[in-house]
Amino acid sequence: MTVKLTFHGAAGCVTGFCARLEVDGAAVLIDCGMFQGSKTLKALNYNDFPFDVGKIDAVLLTHAHIDHSGLLPKLMKAGFTGPIYATAATRDLCGIMLADAGGIQETEVRHLNRRNQRRGRPTVEPIYTERDAAKVMEQFKKVKLGVAAAILPGLTATYWEAGHILGAASIEVQLETAEGPVRLLFSGDIGSGGRDYSPDPDGPSGVDHVIVESTYGDRERLDLDGQARRAVLTQELLDAHAAGGPVLIPAFAVERSQELLADILTIMDEGQIPKADIFLDSPLAIEATEIFQRRGWNRTTESNPFQDLHSGGRLRFLRKPKESDSLEKLRGWHLIMAASGMCDAGRVRRHLKRLLWRKDATVLLSGFQAMGTLGRILQDGASRVSIEGEQIQVRARIRALDVYSAHADASGLTNWVKARGPVAGQVFILHGEPSAREGLRTRLVAAGIEPERIALPGMDEGYVLSGSKVQAAGETVHRIAARAVAAPDWHNARAGLLIELDQALQAAQDDTAREQLLAAFRQTLTAARTTAQAPAP
Structure with missing residues (x-):
């Protein structure tokens, strides 16, 4: 029996995770994520899948973030009719996140096609629509943490707490082969642990192969408790208030927005920062907040920290575009959270266009900014940027707040891998930019894992697994050059x-x-x- 593992995304970058596991004529996907970042990378979202969709029997979904779930409706449109296994919270979040992604694509394609028609260029179709997103939800099947689920004959999956976002899980896959069982563990995205909003990550030990993310594999972050984290946030907001203008927080709609809202309202109620109206300008984040208020129970703290977000009367939900546009009239001290977190799409771009040129404004980046995104360009200190073809001078204060990340840092990832040991076979490092993957590899070697048992797969590269043994599956046809996976592309260079x-x-x-x-x-x-x-020549 041949077991083959192929990586079709997040191989050298942090988005688009998708792994294909084939055994004895059957195949499952672990995640089916959307690419984000440069236009060259995002173009992969429009291309055909690099495998026969008709041969995929099931999808095992780690969590709802779009870079892990975002191409599920496209997979369905291409002919996939099998089940999608996920936790109940992941299913609920996907119900709103995929619909939001479909709606954004419809809107942006409509605007793009107007421009293309004026320029004499061909029109394009959205990757999928809001209706497609609603239809794929019918294929979701609920799994419980810690309970082995029979996926296919000889293939079971057990979901473990990942401590990342609500409902996120690592997935242990056990395969029954003629040589005996083979156990693989897909980390998904691993949380930092010790947080008052999320449980600590968990997982089995003694697995054969580990597939681990490496978003922050090359850096350490401050290990702060809730009080210390709120102190950092307080100082950032006091500095922003002193500048005299509004604060714009590009919103990661799920988890980050809810955690920031809870902390901002806490320090505001305690009088540590001046009171202000807080506008949540993201229909997706609004719907996610309502799910967190229902499902946000933290088993570690035995509480739901999101229940009382409306109690102070400061939080305003902006559901309609005209409500968002009305913020243009506001002056002075107020806070706006608007999607998306990497400034790649959504309403935040409108706010950036009207605020970036103002010295009194503050843009507070609150999470990882992928290479090639507008958020990364701002974080790297650009003095002028292009938004929807319009050049904007950057005079606003650009600040990065790194204490709210839902990802484990280098030490956290290293400790998580060590806790899964002894690992009999291979450790595959994915979901990280080149420096992050190399950084994690260095730390794992220092922790006692032999260098030859650590792999950094490239896009679409496959491996044949036999018990604890691994070998390359042969020649790979790459959809994209390795140098373009995690680097600014010619579109970024042209704009610059x-x-x-x-x-x-x-x-x-x-x-x-x-x-x-x-x-x-x-x-x-x-x-x-x-x-x-x-x-x-």
């Missing part, structure tokens, strides 16, 4: 070049100097075009 050209023209002494600059630019461009079109 246009901004630089505009700045140079603005700084030129007079119109004659500007004409000379443009002439030199055209000459260089003509020479570069000739070189690019020349046949290879």
Whole structure:
């Protein structure tokens, strides 16, 4: 019996996780996530799947984040009719998150097609619609933590608490083979542990192979309790208040928004920061908040910290676009949370366009910003950015708050892997940018795992598993060059070049100097075009 494991996403980047496990003619996917980041990477969302969808028997879903669940409706549209196994909370969150993703695609494609028609370019279709998202929910089947579920003959799955977001799980897969059982553990996204809003991560020991995320595999974060975390947040908000203007928090709609709201309202009620209206400008985050108020019970603290978010009367839900637009009239001290968390889509881009140029405004980034996203460009210190084709000068205070991450840091990941030992076979490091994966590998080697038993798979690379033994599955057809997986692409470079050209023209002494600059630019461009079109020797 041949067991084959292939990685179709989050291999060298932090989004689009999808692993395909094949055994004895059957196949399951672990997650089916959407790519985020550069336009080159996101283009993979529109392409055909790199496998025969008709041969997929089931999906095992670790959690609801779009980079793990976001292509499930597309999978259904391509012909997948099997079950999708998930915890009850993950199912509830997917019900709103996938619908939101479908709605955003419909809206953005509608706007894009208007621009394409004006430019004489072909129109495009959304990856899937809100209706598709609703339909795929019919395929979800609920699993309970710690209870083995029979998925296929000879294949069982046990879900373990991951401590990441509500409903998130690591998935242990056990395969019955002629040589004996083979146990694999897919980490999903691992939480940091010790948090008052989420349970600590858990999992089995003595597995054969571990597939582990590495988002923060190369860095340590402050190990803060709730009081210390709120102290950091308090100082950030006091500094923002001193600047005189509003605070814009790009919102990760699930978990991060709810945790920040709970802490902001707590320190506001305690008088540590001036009172202000808080606008939650994300229909998805609003619906997620309502789910957290129902399902947010923390077994560790025996409480639901999200029950009383409305008690102070400061929190305002903005469900309609016209309510969002009305914030343009506001001045002075107030707080806005708007999706998306990496500034890649949604209402936050409208707020950025009207606030980035203001010195009194503060943009508070509250989570990981993937390479190529607008959030990452702002975090890296850009003085000017392009939003929907419009160049915006960045004068606002750009701040990054790293104490709310729902991901374990390097030590947390290392300790989690060690607790799963002894690992008889291979440790596959996924879901991280190159430096993060290398950083985690270095730490695991220092923790006693032999270097040859640690693999950093590339996109679409496969492995044949035989008990504790692993070998490469053969030649791989890569959908995307390795250098483009976790790096700014030519779209980012083009936007940067246009901004630089505009700045140079603005700084030129007079119109004659500007004409000379443009002439030199055209000459260089003509020479570069000739070189690019020349046949290879």
